[in-house]
Amino acid sequence: MxxxxxxxxxxxxxxxxxxxxxxxxxxxxxxxxxxxxxxxxxxxxxxxxxxxxxxxxGVKVPALDARIYPHYGVFSPVRGEYVDLVARAPLPATAAHRSGRLTAFDLGTGTGVLAAVLARRGIDHVVATDISPRALACARENVRRLHLTGHVDIVGPSLFPDGRADLIVCNPPWIPARPTSSVEQGVYDPDSSMLRNLLAGLTAHLEPGGEGWLVLSDLAELLELRTRSELLADITAAGLHVVNKADTRPRHPRTRDTADPLHCARAAEVGVLVRNVRRTAK
Structure with missing residues (x-):
């Protein structure tokens, strides 16, 4: 009404x-x-x-011990469980890492929160991208606030930057359905097009032995909008394979809101999944 x-x-x-x-x-x-x-x-x-x-x-982000300041139309990091997964996952042991320098891409950076987490973990150079000019402005502001401009470059609008990285991280929109407004583009991905474009481009942008981390929810599977086998098939078709994953349960209040039409699915959600896919070393 x-x-x-x-x-x-x-x-x-x-x-x-x-x-x-x-x-x-x-x-x-x-x-x-x-x-x-x-x-x-x-x-x-x-x-x-x-x-x-x-x-x-701002939004308090424990993994950064700092606040992130979202702009209008940019997905807010209020679901901190997926940030915690990125903060805890083992970094890839590539040749570049063993030589003392590690590079990363954060695709679809939004507020820049994951790029900041990666930089705080000691990654020497992080390149963060987004297709949204609003998100790019937001990420640049947050990177400046966190005094990370020497470690994080914000570029775009685009999905992939030039070059290759040892680690590519992406938290794509979780629901393969059409958004009804620009504000919903951080949640809805029609026909999983962004996810498929991401997977298709990973191999060309990963260093040998590098890893791509997908930060996903299984909510789409619970809503029968996508199956697990379809996702695995897309990963295989891109010439990649899963080497590890970590699960967590969501902590946001909507999982306890019985008046929410999606309450049953949200309560059963396996939170956020990090699925690591690796380019074979050559």
Whole structure:
């Protein structure tokens, strides 16, 4: 019902209503500079306000012992269990690592949280990419806040950067369905196209003996939108094979929300999976 209610924003994003909250800064962050009056749904406006609060207060990331500040339209790292998996997984023992220098790509970096975790783990050079200009700006801001600009480069908009790396990490959208707005693009991947493009390009961008880490949820499998065998077939078709995986259970409050239409699936979810795929050394 809230989605059907429209509110008018004036040409400076002001709400011309009695006791209306101050929303101008939140709208400027979401929509850019104001130019003319516009109507938005109440649901969207609430989302814009919520995004501004996240950007102002930040999200505590224990693996970094710091806060990450999401921008509007960029997936927030509120599900810290997948960040913890990346923070704990053994780094690949490639020849480059043995010689004392390790490189990594973080594809679809979003807020830059995983790139920051990798840099804090001692990886010498991390290149982080995203196809979203909003995400690139967000990641650059977070990297500066964390004083990691000497270790992390943010490039794009693209999926793969030039060159090869010892480690490629990606937390692709988990649900193979079509998003209804740009805000949902961090969650929905129509026909698993990003996942397949990622797998198809891994071999060409991995150093011999390097690893690609996929950070995934099995929610799509529980919802019967994708099967485990389909995922494994895509990995095999890309010339890769699974060498290890680590599982965890989600800790977010929606797993306990019985009013959520997806409660049964969320409660049964095997949290986030890290599936390691390795290019054969030559």
């Amino acid at each position: 809230l989605g059907r209610l429209l509110v008018r924003l004036e040409d400076d994003y002001r709400l011309n209503l009695r006791r209306a909250p101050e929303v101008r800064q939140a709208c400027a962050e979401a929509y850019g500079p104001a130019s003319e009056p516009m109507a938005v749904s109440l649901t969207e406006l609430l989302g814009v306000i919520g995004a501004h609060q996240w950007r102002t207060k």
